[in-house]
Every structure is written in structure tokens, then in C-alpha cells.
Amino acid sequence: xxxxxxxxxxxxxxxxxxxxxxxPLLLSGWGMTIKLCxxxxxxxxxxxxFLATLHSFRVPGINGFxxxxxxxxxxxxxxxxxxxxxxxxxxxxWDVPPFAAVLVAFTFNSGSYYGEIVRAGIESIPAGQMxxxxxxxxxxxxxxxxxxxxxxxxxxAPDLTSNTIELIKATSIASVxxxxxxxxxxxxxxxxxxxxxxxxxxxxxYLLMLWPMVxxxxxxxxxxxxxx
Amino acid sequence: xxxxxxxASKFVVEAYDIHKSFGDFEALKGxxxxxxxxxxxxxxxxxxxxxxxxxxxxxxxxxxxxxxVKITGEEITSRGVDINEVRQRIGxxxxxxxxxxxxxxxxxVSLALRKVKKMARSEAEDRAHAALxxxxxxxxxxxxxxxxxxxxxxxxxxxxAIAMEPDVILFDEPTSALDPELVGSVLxxxxxxxxxxxxxxxxxxxxxxxxxxxxxxxxxxxGLIVEEGTPERIFTDPRSDRLKSFLHSVTGH
Amino acid sequence: MERFLDxxxxxxxxxxxxxxxxxxxxxxxxxALSVIVTGLLLGLLLAVIRAFQIRPVNWLIILFVDLxxxxxxxxxxxxxxxxxxxxxxxxxxxxxxxxxxxxxxAAFAEEIYWAGITSVNKGQWxxxxxxxxxxxxxxxxxxxxxxxxxxxxxxxxxxxxxxxxxxxxxxxxxEEMLTVAQTSLAYAANTSPLTMAAIGYxxxxxxxxxxxxxxxxxxxxxx
Numbered sequence: 294x295x296x297x298x299x300x301x302x303x304x305x306x307x308x309x310x311x312x313x314x315x316x317p318l319l320l321s322g323w324g325m326t327i328k329l330c331x332x333x334x335x336x337x338x339x340x341x342x343f344l345a346t347l348h349s350f351r352v353p354g355i356n357g358f359x360x361x362x363x364x365x366x367x368x369x370x371x372x373x374x375x376x377x378x379x380x381x382x383x384x385x386x387w388d389v390p391p392f393a394a395v396l397v398a399f400t401f402n403s404g405s406y407y408g409e410i411v412r413a414g415i416e417s418i419p420a421g422q423m424x425x426x427x428x429x430x431x432x433x434x435x436x437x438x439x440x441x442x443x444x445x446x447x448x449x450a451p452d453l454t455s456n457t458i459e460l461i462k463a464t465s466i467a468s469v470x471x472x473x474x475x476x477x478x479x480x481x482x483x484x485x486x487x488x489x490x491x492x493x494x495x496x497x498x499y500l501l502m503l504w505p506m507v508x509x510x511x512x513x514x515x516x517x518x519x520x521x
Numbered sequence: 522x523x524x525x526x527x528x529a530s531k532f533v534v535e536a537y538d539i540h541k542s543f544g545d546f547e548a549l550k551g552x553x554x555x556x557x558x559x560x561x562x563x564x565x566x567x568x569x570x571x572x573x574x575x576x577x578x579x580x581x582x583x584x585x586x587x588x589x590v591k592i593t594g595e596e597i598t599s600r601g602v603d604i605n606e607v608r609q610r611i612g613x614x615x616x617x618x619x620x621x622x623x624x625x626x627x628x629x630v631s632l633a634l635r636k637v638k639k640m641a642r643s644e645a646e647d648r649a650h651a652a653l654x655x656x657x658x659x660x661x662x663x664x665x666x667x668x669x670x671x672x673x674x675x676x677x678x679x680x681x682a683i684a685m686e687p688d689v690i691l692f693d694e695p696t697s698a699l700d701p702e703l704v705g706s707v708l709x710x711x712x713x714x715x716x717x718x719x720x721x722x723x724x725x726x727x728x729x730x731x732x733x734x735x736x737x738x739x740x741x742x743x744g745l746i747v748e749e750g751t752p753e754r755i756f757t758d759p760r761s762d763r764l765k766s767f768l769h770s771v772t773g774h
Numbered sequence: 775m776e777r778f779l780d781x782x783x784x785x786x787x788x789x790x791x792x793x794x795x796x797x798x799x800x801x802x803x804x805x806a807l808s809v810i811v812t813g814l815l816l817g818l819l820l821a822v823i824r825a826f827q828i829r830p831v832n833w834l835i836i837l838f839v840d841l842x843x844x845x846x847x848x849x850x851x852x853x854x855x856x857x858x859x860x861x862x863x864x865x866x867x868x869x870x871x872x873x874x875x876x877x878x879x880a881a882f883a884e885e886i887y888w889a890g891i892t893s894v895n896k897g898q899w900x901x902x903x904x905x906x907x908x909x910x911x912x913x914x915x916x917x918x919x920x921x922x923x924x925x926x927x928x929x930x931x932x933x934x935x936x937x938x939x940x941x942x943x944x945x946x947x948x949e950e951m952l953t954v955a956q957t958s959l960a961y962a963a964n965t966s967p968l969t970m971a972a973i974g975y976x977x978x979x980x981x982x983x984x985x986x987x988x989x990x991x992x993x994x995x996x997x
Contacts, residue, residue, distance in 0.1 A: 305860035364987075367934075368979035370941035373952055373972055380956075381965040384781050424582055425619035425678075429633035429685060430609035439632055443623045459935070462846035469945055476849055489857035496849050503844040510843075514889065 308490040315482035315491055322478025323498055329392070329464045329474055333399045334457055340400050341407025346437055348408070349415045366405035372466050374398040379470040391472040395464070403460045410452045414445030451513040458506050462499070475499070532591070533558050533689045533720045539578050539588035541571075548574045549585070550744040554722075556689065561721045563731040563752070566741035567767055572724045575741065576691050579722065580611040593688055609637055612682030612690035616697050618674045620666040626653060626677045627662040630684045638685070652684035653677070656710045672703030676710055689720040696727055728771060732756055740764045784966040791958040791967045798954030799974045805871060805940045805950060806978070810933055813876040817883025824888055825913055835884065842881030848942050850874050855946040871943035879936045886928050890921030926993040930986045938979060951975070 348359050366374075375398040382389050389397075418441050426436035446453065468477035479495035534556040541549040548571045556562050564572045577583040579590060581597060581604055590598045597607045620629050627649050634645035653662050656676040666674050675695055682690050692711070696704045708730050715721060715734055725731070731738055731752055738755040740748045742763050748755065759765045824835050842850070854870045865873075894917045902912040944952040951971045958967035 301861055306857065360987075364980060364983045365976070368938075368976050368983045369972060370938040370952070370975055372941045372944070373968070373975055376952070376956065377965070377968055377972065380959060381782065381968060384963075384965055385777070419617070419619075421615055421617050421619035422621065425613070425615060425621075425681075426632075427605075428580055428582065428608055428611070428613035428615075429681065430605045430607075430637040431633055432605050435636050439636060440621050444621075447623065458843070462844075465846035465848045466942070468848070476846070476852070479849075480852065483856065489853065489860050492849070492853045492857055496845055496853060499846060499849060500841070500844050504840060507840050507844045 305488045306490055306493050308486070308488050311482075311486035311488055311490040312494060315485060316494075318478045318482045318485075319475070319491065319494055319498065322473060322475040322495075325473050325478075326464060326475040329395065329467065329472070330461050332396060333403065333464065334460060336396065336400045337403030337460060338407050338453075338457075340404030341409075341411050342442070344404060344408030345411035345415055346434075346442075348412050349437070349441075350433065363405040363408055366401050367409070369402075371398060371402045371463055372469060374402060375466060375470055391467070391470050394470060395467045395472055399460065399463065403456070403463070406456050406459075407453070410449050410456060411442075411445060413452070414449035415441055417448045418444050451510060451517055454506065454510045454513060458503055458510065461503060461506075465499075532556060533560075533593055534579055534722065535589075535591040535594075536575075536579060537589045539575065539590070540586045541574055541578060541583055542586050548744055549578070551588075552741070552744070552746055554579075554739070554746075556720060556722055558720055559718045560736045561715050561723065561734055563735035563738045564722065564724045564741060565726070565728070565731065565738060565767070566747075567770075570741040571744040572741045573693050576693050576722060576724050579689075579691055580608055580613055582613070605637065609633070609685050610688045612685060612687040614675070614678050614682055614690065614692045614695045616694040618666070618671070618678045618698070620674055620677055620681075622666050625663050625665055626658065626669070626680075629666070629677055630681045633681070633685060649680070649684055652680040655683065655713075656680045657706070670703060671699045672706045675699065675707045679707070679710055679714075683714070683719070689722065690714070692721065692723040692725065694724055694726070696725060726771060728756070728768075740767065742767070780964075782965050782969050784964050787962050787964045787966040788970055791954075791962065791970065794954050794958055795951060795967060795970045795974065798949060798951035798971070801868075801948065801950040802940050802952075802974070803978070805868065805875075805943060805948065806937045808872050809875040809879055809940065810937060812872070813879025813936070814883050814929070814933070816876060816880035818887055820880060820884040821887035821891060822913065822918075824884070825891055825917075826909075838877075839881040839884055842878050843885075847874060847878050847936075847939050848945060850878070851942055851946055867943065867946045867948045871940070871946060871948050875936060875939055875943075878939070879933065882932045882936065883929060886925045886932065887921065890925040891917055893924060894920045923993060927986070927990045930982075930989050934979060934982050934986060938975070941975070 344359060344363065348356055375395060378389060378398050379391060379394040382394075422440055422444070423436055426440040427433070431439065464474060465476040467474050468480065471477065475495055475498060479491045482491035483489065532555045534554065536552065536554040539549050539552045539554075540547070552571070552575055554562070554575065564575065566572045574583055578585045578588075579592075581590070585598065588598070589596060592607055592610060595607070596602070597604065621632070624632065627646060630649035630652050631642075631645040634640045634648055635642060638645075640648070650659065650662060653659055656679050658673060658676055658680065661669060661673060661677070666677070669677065679690075679695075695711070696707050699707065704727070708727065711721070711723070711730070712734055723731075723735070733752075735752050737749060738752050739746055740755060740761075740763075747761050748759070748764050755764070756768065759768055820835050820838070824832055851871060851874045854874055855867060858865070858870075898916055898920065899912055902916040903909075907915065940950060941952045943950050944956065947953065951974050955967045955971035959965060
């Protein structure tokens with residue numbers, strides 16, 4: 294059977310000639326993916342911290358709204374959100390550049406996940422910490438920034454890392470709306486050489502970026518387990 | 522412009538007709554408390570008597586349901602008061618220390634100096650070092666709370682309070698969470714503070730300390746003040762049955 | 775405002791494409807259920823195999839898990855869909871989406887089950903073994919029942935997150951809800967079919983997400 298033929302596999306998936314031909318495309322896609330991550334990870338994280346902080350202040354009426362808001366964005370697949378923003382808004386005559394659309398969709402989506410994680414972190418800090426900080430005259434915001442959040446974020450470091458990995462992976466969805474990021478460029482390259490080598494290269498690049506983070510995460514998780 | 526608290530007041534702390542309810546439970550049912558400058562007032566009472574709640578009402582960690590609190594003559598329960606400004610002048614020491622575990626002793630003491638009093642880091646740290654020295658922990662400035670014994674942690678917490686140079690310090694059962702052999706060092710620091718003229722309100726079960734350090738002892742039960750007087754009077758001549766049975770239960774004879 | 779409603783909530787357009795989107799909804803549900811059942815079972819199977827601590831087998835499991843945790847599901851999906859035909863393997867897009875998403879879920883589930891198994895106190899093993907229970911008996915009657923309870927909250931969250939990825943199957947032309955909605959959107963030049971799909975996803979996942987909050991407090995990890 295030719296599917297087990299090593300030459301065929303090599304030609305289709307590990308084709309050095311193809312790789313030499315298209316690697317500039319992949320590099321440019323990689324660059325875009327990194328740019329996207331550098332924008333969307335901090336944005337989503339800060340938005341999540343904002344949501345969690347707001348939640349912890351227990352403003353009457355706000356928290357119910359926050360829960361629905363967060364669960365809404367955790368319930369909608371990011372791809373649906375992305376397509377909605379990209380193809381929906383232009384019907385209004387608003388031309389949303391793909392990069393901005395991706396930014397908006399992912400900030401809301403990942404912010405909701407980060408928000409839930411940070412909220413759990415904040416709730417893991419004993420109430421006495423806030424009281425002690427307030428008793429010295431720190432305002433609620435100051436106590437949050439200098440006393441509560443540093444401890445809270447450390448307590449949920451594994452979950453934050455895990456969510457960041459998920460977010461970086463999710464940026465590959467931007468390929469669907471033609472943002473020239475890594476996966477998009479891989480598919481463009483695939484169309485040029487007509488074999489699957491560019492896709493394998495794309496996977497290899499993702500592994501290069503994320504495997505160390507996955508290993509780090511395993512270590513963090515194990516350390517948290519033994520610290521209990 | 523003179524601040525309200527610059528106006529000489531007869532009392533450092535004044536609390537009138539303080540009520541506090543948690544849902545249906547009435548923790549405080551109308552308590553009056555005045556503390557004169559340099560006075561050490563001791564509050565005793567069984568658990569659930571409302572003594573800690575009363576203390577926490579003095580810096581509005583608990584918002585009283587009704588009543589009025591004044592600090593050096595300035596009413597802090599009225600609307601529009603900057604509570605963070607007021608709290609700089611009211612130190613508090615907690616049963617569970619509540620040190621910030623992610624900061625060194627020095628960081629714990631200097632945080633509010635830098636962020637509330639807006640001091641430069643070097644100035645704040647100088648003052649924090651001085652406060653740590655005062656509680657006998659000059660050599661522990663760089664240690665994190667987990668590296669300190671319970672007694673040392675509580676002394677850092679006291680340093681955190683005194684570094685702000687408050688008008689009064691509230692102590693909420695400062696030795697209850699400590700192993701017996703560590704209690705002495707904390708009481709020693711409190712005694713030294715008292716001798717230096719610090720105004721203090723102490724909620725505690727350390728009856729012997731109350732006896733020889735307090736100016737006045739207040740006995741609370743069921744959200745009310747039942748008796749108050751000099752330590753001598755309270756401990757040797759209790760009048761109400763409730764105080765008698767309380768003293769009996771804590772001293773065991 | 776009227777223009778907004780006309781563009782995003784056009785009832786006439788919605789009525790016209792409702793049957794199509796509903797058919798897509800059914801495919802989405804089918805895909806989701808297949809992924810959940812096979813993914814969770816495969817994950818449990820892997821965790822149980824790992825408990826036997828056979829070195830080379832464990833390395834393979836860890837490799838499998840790491841690969842699926844590090845690679846974007848969309849990349850895996852596309853490699854399977856576009857890559858396999860090059861070596862003569864053809865499968866329907868639905869089956870490919872099923873295999874890929876179930877494997878992703880299995881990888882995450884294995885990690886969660888495994889964390890649960892290792893978090894069960896060593897004394898439990900010793901107590902069970904001291905009563906004469908064998909390794910397998912201890913694992914199945916004592917350890918796994920305790921582990922499962924602890925794994926329920928993280929597993930619920932992860933399952934929801936991965937099942938939402940059925941929308942990715944639209945990229946490889948599975949006729950699920952998002953595909954249908956996008957086709958309809960193109961035909962109608964109107965966003966309302968996509969709104970319907972969004973509502974469809976909310977119908978499925980919003981109650982689940984809310985339920986996961988309840989599960990989290992109910993089965994909270996005991997720290």
C-alpha cells in the first residue's frame with residue numbers, strides 16, 4: 294500500500310525543497326502571530342483583571358451583570374464572535390481591519406476567561422489582608438494593586454499560564470478571517486507547493502513556541518499540588 | 522486651613538450610641554466609648570459579646586448601623602469624610618497578624634508610608650527601620666512573614682501600625698493566635714508603647730496584662746457595656762452576675 | 775437602530791434560513807456529543823494505563839498529551855483534513871473533526887484525571903492494599919471514585935471550552951451550524967443567519983457555563 298511508502302510520506306509532509314521555497318512566507322506569518330499575541334495577551338489579561346477587580350468590589354447591581362457578561366463570552370465560540378465582528382460590521386459601512394477585529398473578539402473572549410481565573414485568585418486571599426491594608430489608610434484600589442493582586446495572581450499562576458497557552462493557540466483562528474498570521478500563511482504556502490509540508494512546518498513552529506510553556510505549566514501544577 | 526482634628530479635643534476616640542446589626546443579629550445595641558489621650562482602655566467579655574465589632578467600628582472596618590464616631594474631635598461617620606485619610610491616624614493590630622506574605626517585614630511596614638503618606642522610598646524605609654527597631658526586630662527587616670515566628674509577625678504588625686504615627690492604636694485580640702511562650706514578647710512591646718504615651722484600645726483575654734497596664738477596663742456582654750471601671754475595681758469588686766461568672770470562667774476560680 | 779435590527783435581527787431572513795440553521799444545529803449537537811463521550815472515555819483510559827507506570831508507555835502518553843496541549847486544534851484539524859489525502863487516506867470531514875476534537879479533549883482529560891489520581895492520599899492506597907485489595911481493585915474501587923469527584927469542576931470547564939471548538943469544523947466544511955450560517959449570510963447579504971447561529975451556541979453553552987459555576991462550588995477542590 295502506497296500510504297505506508299516512506300518516499301510518499303517524505304514528499305508530502307517533509308519536503309525540503311518545498312520548505313526552501315516557502316519559508317519566507319512562514320516567517321512573515323510567524324511574525325504576525327507574535328505581534329498578535331503581544332497585543333492580545335496583555336489586553337485580555339488586563340481586561341480580566343479589570344473584570345475581577347470590579348467583581349470583588351461587590352457594587353450592588355454590577356455583579357449580576359458581570360456574571361452574565363462573562364458567561365456570554367465564555368459561551369460563544371471565539372470563531373463565531375470573530376466572524377460576527379469581521380463580516381457583520383462591514384454591512385454598516387464600518388470597515389474593520391482584520392487585526393482590529395481579532396483584537397476586539399479575543400480581548401472580550403480571553404478577558405472573560407482571565408477574569409474568572411483572577412476572581413478565583415482574589416477570593417483565595419483571606420479577608421484580613423484587605424482589612425489590614427485598609428486599616429493603614431490604603432484605598433480599595435491601592436490595597437488591590439499592592440496587597441491583594443500580587444498574592445492572588447501568584448496563587449493562580451498555573452491557570453493563568455494555561456489560559457495564555459490556550460489564547461496563543463486560539464489566535465490561529467484569525468487565519469479564517471484572512472489575517473496573514475502563521476496558519477494563514479501556511480495554507481497560502483500549501484496552495485503554492487501543493488503538499489502538506491508547510492502545514493507540518495506551521496505545527497513545528499507552534500510546538501517550538503508552546504511546548505516549553507506546556508512543560509513549564511506541568512511543573513507549576515505539580516508544585517502547586519505538593520504545596521497544598 | 523486648620524483640619525478638624527487640629528482642634529484640641531478632650532478625647533482621641535469618641536463613639537456614641539453605636540448600633541451594629543448583621544442581618545437579624547444585633548451585635549451592638551447602643552455602646553458609648555470615649556478614650557482620652559494616652560489612655561489604655563481594655564475591653565473584655567465573652568466571645569460574641571460584640572467587643573471586636575465595637576473595635577472595628579472605631580476605624581469603620583465595620584460601618585455602624587447607627588451612631589457617631591469621632592477621632593480627635595472629627596466626626597468620621599458623617600458623609601464625605603475621606604476614610605483613608607482618617608485611618609492613617611488609627612492604627613490597627615489584628616488577631617491573625619494579617620501581614621502581607623509577599624513582602625518582607627520592611628515592605629509590610631513601609632507600604633502605607635509610601636502609598637498613603639506618599640513618602641519617598643528611602644524616607645519610608647528609614648522610618649520603617651526605626652519602627653522595626655522599636656519592636657525589637659531591627660535584624661528581621663529583610664525576612665518574609667513565613668520566616669518569622671508568630672510573636673515576631675505580630676510585632677511586625679505593630680511596627681506597621683506605629684510607623685504611621687497614629688493618634689490611637691486598636692488591638693484586636695493581639696495574642697490570641699500565639700503559642701503561650703510567644704505572648705510575652707508582644708505584651709512587652711505593648712507595655713513599652715503604653716509607657717511612651719500611645720493611646721490604645723485593647724480587646725484581649727490577657728487579664729493579668731489588663732490588671733497592671735490598663736487605665737480602665739470595660740466589660741461587654743450581649744452587645745452592651747455591662748460594667749466599666751479601674752482594673753482594681755473590675756477585678757476585685759465585680760458587681761454584676763455576668764461579670765462575676767465571666768471572671769470565674771476565665772480565671773478558673 | 776432600524777438599520778441595525780434589519781442587518782442583525784431581520785426576522786424575514788431568519789425565518790427563511792431557520793430550517794437550514796436548525797439542521798446545522800443538529801449536526802453541531804451530534805458532533806459535540808460524539809466528541810464529549812469518546813474524548814472523556816479515551817482520556818480516562820489513558821489515565822488508567824498511566825497509573826500502571828510502564829515507563830515507555832507513559833512517555834508515549836505524555837508525548838500525546840503534550841502535543842495536543844501545545845498545538846492549536848485548528849492546525850491539527852487542517853493537517854488531518856488537507857494532509858491525509860496526500861497519502862491516500864480519505865475520511866469524511868465530520869469523522870476527522872470528531873477524531874481531532876475527541877483527541878484534544880482526551881489529552882486534557884487525561885491530565886485532569888491523572889492529577890486527580892495522584893492527589894488521592896497515599897494512605898488510601900496503603901489502607902486498601904492492607905485489606906488485600908490488589909492494585910487494580912484499589913485503583914477502581916478506592917482511588918478513581920475519589921479522583922473523579924475532584925476532577926469534576928476542571929473537567930466540566932475544559933469540556934465546555936473544547937466542545938465550543940466544534941465551530942472550527944466549519945473550516946473543513948462540516949455542515950455544522952457555523953458553516954450553514956456563513957453560507958446563508960453570503961446568500962442573504964445579511965448578518966441575521968449568523969445571529970441565529972450565535973443564539974444557537976448560546977442555547978447550548980450558556981446553560982452549561984452557568985451550570986459549571988454551580989459545579990465549581992458544589993465539588994470545589996478541597997484545599
